[in-house]
Amino acid sequence: MTENEIAAGGSPLGKEKSAIKINKVRKVFTRNDEEIEAIKEVNLDIKEGEFVSVVGPSGCGKSTFLHIVGGFIDKTSGEVIVNGKEVNKPGPDRGMMFQESTLYPWLKVDRNVAWGLEVQKLPKKEIKERVEYFLKLVGLWEFKNNLPSELSGGMKQRVSLAKVLAFNPEVLLMDEPFGALDSQTREMMQAELQRIWSESRKSVLFVTHDIEEAVFLSDYVVVLSKRPSTVKEVIKIDLPRPREISIRKSYDFVDYRNKIWDLLHEEQNVKQLRGV
Amino acid sequence: MSSIWQLIKKYQSLILVVVVWQLMALSGLFSEQLFPGIEKIAIVFLELLPTSDLWSNIGITLYRILAGFALAAIVGVPLGIAMSRSRTFDNIMQPIFTFGYPVPRVALYPIFVLIFGIGSGSKIFTIFLECIFPIVVNTYYGAKRVNILYIWSGQNMGADKRKLFWRVFLPGAMPSIFTGFRIALPIGVVIAVLTEMISSSNGIGYLLTYLSASLSQSQVLAVVVYISLIGYALDRLLLYVRNRFVYWS
Ligand SMILES: Nc1ncnc2c1ncn2[C@@H]1O[C@H](COP(=O)(O)OP(=O)(O)O)[C@@H](O)[C@H]1O
Ligand SMILES: [Mg+2]
Numbered sequence: 061m062t063e064n065e066i067a068a069g070g071s072p073l074g075k076e077k078s079a080i081k082i083n084k085v086r087k088v089f090t091r092n093d094e095e096i097e098a099i100k101e102v103n104l105d106i107k108e109g110e111f112v113s114v115v116g117p118s119g120c121g122k123s124t125f126l127h128i129v130g131g132f133i134d135k136t137s138g139e140v141i142v143n144g145k146e147v148n149k150p151g152p153d154r155g156m157m158f159q160e161s162t163l164y165p166w167l168k169v170d171r172n173v174a175w176g177l178e179v180q181k182l183p184k185k186e187i188k189e190r191v192e193y194f195l196k197l198v199g200l201w202e203f204k205n206n207l208p209s210e211l212s213g214g215m216k217q218r219v220s221l222a223k224v225l226a227f228n229p230e231v232l233l234m235d236e237p238f239g240a241l242d243s244q245t246r247e248m249m250q251a252e253l254q255r256i257w258s259e260s261r262k263s264v265l266f267v268t269h270d271i272e273e274a275v276f277l278s279d280y281v282v283v284l285s286k287r288p289s290t291v292k293e294v295i296k297i298d299l300p301r302p303r304e305i306s307i308r309k310s311y312d313f314v315d316y317r318n319k320i321w322d323l324l325h326e327e328q329n330v331k332q333l334r335g336v
Numbered sequence: 337m338s339s340i341w342q343l344i345k346k347y348q349s350l351i352l353v354v355v356v357w358q359l360m361a362l363s364g365l366f367s368e369q370l371f372p373g374i375e376k377i378a379i380v381f382l383e384l385l386p387t388s389d390l391w392s393n394i395g396i397t398l399y400r401i402l403a404g405f406a407l408a409a410i411v412g413v414p415l416g417i418a419m420s421r422s423r424t425f426d427n428i429m430q431p432i433f434t435f436g437y438p439v440p441r442v443a444l445y446p447i448f449v450l451i452f453g454i455g456s457g458s459k460i461f462t463i464f465l466e467c468i469f470p471i472v473v474n475t476y477y478g479a480k481r482v483n484i485l486y487i488w489s490g491q492n493m494g495a496d497k498r499k500l501f502w503r504v505f506l507p508g509a510m511p512s513i514f515t516g517f518r519i520a521l522p523i524g525v526v527i528a529v530l531t532e533m534i535s536s537s538n539g540i541g542y543l544l545t546y547l548s549a550s551l552s553q554s555q556v557l558a559v560v561v562y563i564s565l566i567g568y569a570l571d572r573l574l575l576y577v578r579n580r581f582v583y584w585s
Contacts, residue, residue, distance in 0.1 A: 130492065132491070149491075150492045154492070158488070160485060162485045162486055162488070164486060164507070166510075175490075176493030176494070179499060180493070180494060207584050227493060
């Protein structure tokens with residue numbers, strides 16, 4: 061049984077439409093004639109409206125994987141199918157939030173959020189409304205006239221979040237979007253993301269190194285092995301929604317957390333031993 | 337009061353040079369011809385100030401600097417960008433820049449005089465050749481180092497090649513382009529003065545040679561101060577333009 065069958069089998073209806081289908085994706089980087097196998101083989105099937113998180117040891121290829129799904133880098137082999145179409149190029153159907161800030165340093169915060177909407181030639185009025193709505197949502201409306209260099213790392217991430225949400229893509233790809241936030245802001249943002257997701261029912265592929273974040277937000281948590289990565293396990297998170305912050309204290313939540321923690325530490329121990 | 341103090345602190349090294357100079361002049365160890373006191377230089381400086389001789393020569397030199405620099409910018413920036421974006425073009429042009437960079441282009445000046453004559457043409461061309469190197473090289477590396485994530489992010493939102501170029505790539509390379517400009521402009525000043533000193537019938541460099549023939553150091557030094565002020569003013573001007581263009585860094 062392959063991982064995608066596990067994922068599909070775990071889905072309540074079993075035959076829902078796939079939003080993102082990953083078939084045998086492999087990635088080998090070549091640098092100075094040296095080959096680095098980042099991803100050995102990843103299979104996944106994300107149904108429409110599902111929230112799927114990816115966790116794994118650092119350097120195992122999570123960002124690489126998202127960049128492949130986003131179409132930014134070529135895969136060595138395999139297939140990425142988004143909404144029934146194979147993709148090889150970036151496109152506005154998949155909104156990407158990168159691990160590092162990609163806010164343009166020469167544009168003020170509001171112009172950064174508006175950028176993609178202007179490219180898509182949306183009506184001016186709608187752009188204005190969306191920019192205001194999402195900047196207020198992330199609590200940074202009063203910084204609309206600031207340059208990114210005037211914001212902290214966490215604030216930049218919140219603007220990036222506003223930017224990708226305002227862009228309103230069918231599929232959201234997020235690479236450790238809350239990594240630079242303090243724990244309180246992070247929990248607030250997680251709750252907001254959950255709310256937005258449950259209202260819009262977008263498909264989300266979410267990379268994080270924070271196990272609790274993955275459990276709190278996700279329908280499924282994909283645990284990757286160390287590099288070269290494979291899918292080690294896909295865990296269905298059967299917690300009722302909407303999830304309150306206090307769910308973190310529940311027995312089931314802690315159980316999921318511990319299970320994923322164990323899986324990750326198996327990987328990390330092997331890595332540490334090899335490093336010695 | 338405190339602002340005067342700050343000014344002194346900011347220019348303390350300059351003040352030190354002036355003070356040491358003055359002490360040397362007062363020590364009487366050197367002939368006054370060779371080591372005129374600051375006040376003597378200042379008097380000549382002020383004497384020159386209202387003369388049309390000075391200003392017409394400054395005007396000519398400025399024209400040469402700006403023309404040579406502008407040409408270098410107009411040719412150099414697109415060249416650097418083209419090299420950064422096309423491997424073939426890069427391969428073709430690269431040897432010129434690796435081998436040509438350490439070559440003193442100004443050494444070819446006598447040839448350019450033969451080709452373009454003793455007027456402004458030969459000087460502008462030499463300035464152009466000296467300025468274009470730092471401009472191309474800085475533009476090239478700046479363009480290469482534009483954060484790939486900025487481009488990806490633009491592609492992600494559906495921007496076409498044209499938009500990516502004008503609205504992402506070019507602003508991303510702009511800081512380095514201006515770094516190139518700021519390296520090139522003082523070189524332009526030096527080359528202008530130098531070529532005018534070698535052969536010319538006008539320009540501030542010519543004035544310098546002309547006055548030095550009179551063996552009066554204070555006159556020469558006063559002109560050197562004028563040249564420094566031109567260089568300083570041009571750099572300030574460029575910095576002002578830069579801060580308008582590259583306001584984010
Ligand atoms: N452009 C590249 N060239 C060569 N190796 C790369 C490149 N990008 C990433 N890698 C390597 O691939 C592996 C996975 O990187 P990454 O996807 O960033 O990991 P993660 O996001 O899980 O921390 C790392 O070993 C990294 O060094
Ligand atoms: Mg990463």
